[in-house]
Every structure is written in structure tokens, then in C-alpha cells.
Amino acid sequence: MLTPAESLDDAVRSLRVLILAGENYRQATAQMSGLGVTETQAVSYLSIYGERGQNDLGGDLGISSGASTALVDRLERQGVAQRYAHPHDRRRVIVRLTEKGHGLVARSHSWLAASFGSIPPEDLPTLSSRLRQIAQVLRTESERQVAADQE
């Protein structure tokens, strides 16, 4: 039986292991699709959050605007995403997945689904919402820490 503090330490270790496994997954999908890691991350962002401004996408990924231009160049060249004109603002560029891009995401679906194989089906909804809670705090906390570091 663990004390509450020990339980939390163990949960942190588990989260570290899962983060590393996620990075493993990322490299594997990149290698299999012939894309780079950043390109594969971009496809995942576009799949989950929908179309984005080019620099917004770069912001998601933590890269500069110059790197964003080069990234979207590569995504277009490989046929997984495309640039579209913004309806009102002629400075802006909207980036959207192509069919091929959506297909790439679909291909990894069963692979990720297998990760839940040992979870009782009735527990899935709760687990799912907890994964999102963890993700949200992890993300906002990362932004907060970086902002505090830069001041």
C-alpha cells in the first residue's frame, strides 16, 4: 500500500514513461510514412485541431516563422497538406490536410487503438477524459514555465 505522496511519484514516473513511448510512436510513424518527425507532428495537429494559419501551426510546434515556411513547403511537396488563401486577410495563409494527409492519420488509428486493448471497455470514457485533463495541464504548464523562464 502506497502513501498518497508515493502514489503521486509513481504516477509521475508512469507519465514520463508514456511521454517517452509517445516519442517512440512519433519516430515510428515518421519513418513509416517517409516524413520527418516535425512533419508528422504537423499532420497530427492539423488532424485534431483542423485548419490553421501557417504561423499558428508553427507556434503549435514551437518553430520560427522561417521554419514554418520551409515546413509547409515540404508538406505540400509531399502532398499531405495544402496552402489556401484566407478569405479576408490577404497576408494570411491557411494550411489544411489533403486526402492523403487524412489517410496517413487513419493508418495509425488501429495502432493507437491497440494501446487500449487491456482496458475494460466500460472504463474507457473515464480514462479518455483523464488523458485529456493531463494533456491540458501539461500543455498550459509548459507554456507557463517557458514564459516564466523568458522574462
Place this chain on the structure above:
Amino acid sequence: MLTPAESLDDAVRSLRVLILAGENYRQATAQMSGLGVTETQAVSYLSIYGERGQNDLGGDLGISSGASTALVDRLERQGVAQRYAHPHDRRRVIVRLTEKGHGLVARSHSWLAASFGSIPPEDLPTLSSRLRQIAQVLRTESERQVAADQE
């Protein structure tokens, strides 16, 4: 109310979001510590799985032996890990975290712990073990997919 299939799809989406948040966290820790992403991943592996042979560590990270040499050079230069001689095999090099390396891991502990802030304490042990189950399948499945792809 969701059907079982819908629940699984939702869980997969949640896992994608968590993987992206983990990559966010990785970039933030790298930036704050002044290390690169791969170096920070290496520190995390060494913290969780203990000392490793240099090429074993490179294997964890999915990089070549040449890149492993350069990586450990950087880790030593920055004082977060050190090379040691293997007791019996004079070809091998053991890589181990320094105090400074352990300190780096400790600094991100409270940050990760905050991610569990909204989870009822009594649910932590179950959640923790499920995170590990997901991580393990994700990792082995990634290796399997890459191996199948390379044949």
C-alpha cells in the same frame, strides 16, 4: 451516451492530444535547461531505466552509433552524464547521470505532478498502472510496425 466503438475513437483522439502535449513538455524542458530535445530525452531514459551502454541508449532514442557518440559527448560536455568503463568488457562504455543530471529531472517533477491535480487521489494508482499499460503497448507496437515495414 457513446457506443463502444465511439468510446474507443474518442480515447484514441485523447491519446493523440496527450502525445502532442508530451512533445510540448519535452521542448519546454529542453529550452529551459539549455539542452537539445534528444539530450533531454536521453536524460529521461537514464533517469527511469538507469545506466545504459552507449549504443543501448542510442537504440532507445532511435539514433545511430555515430550519433550516440556525438550525443554522449554533448551530455558530458554539459555535465549531465558521464562515461564509465564496463567492468568486464573493455569495448563497452556505460553512461550514467551525474548529480546535475538527476537535478534536472527533479526540477520537472512538480511540473509533471501538477498534471494530476484534477484526479481524485484514490484513483491515482489505477490511473498510473493504466498509463504504463498504454505506454508498453505503444512502444512494442511501434517496434513491431517498424520491423514489419523494414522487411
Place this chain on the structure above:
DNA sequence: TATTGTTATACTCTATAACTATA
């Protein structure tokens, strides 16, 4: 003036392959 994106340059990290030393 501020914002969005592009271009040019230099730097970091990685893969590949040839090599050395040890098993």
C-alpha cells in the same frame, strides 16, 4: 506601425560508411 509570411545564411544534429579495438 504591427502582422504574416518569405528569403538567405549559418549552425546543430543525424545518417552513412570506413575504421579501430576488443570479444
Place this chain on the structure above:
DNA sequence: TATAGTTATAGAGTATAACAATA
């Protein structure tokens, strides 16, 4: 012969900064 690691070279991806177009 096979394995662990090193070195040299080339290529991919990124940051930085200067720039153009639009708001």
C-alpha cells in the same frame, strides 16, 4: 567473425535577421 564505439563527410531541419506585402 562479430560487437562497441569513433571519426569524417554530407544532408536535413532550424534559428536568426533582413525583407516585402498587407492590415
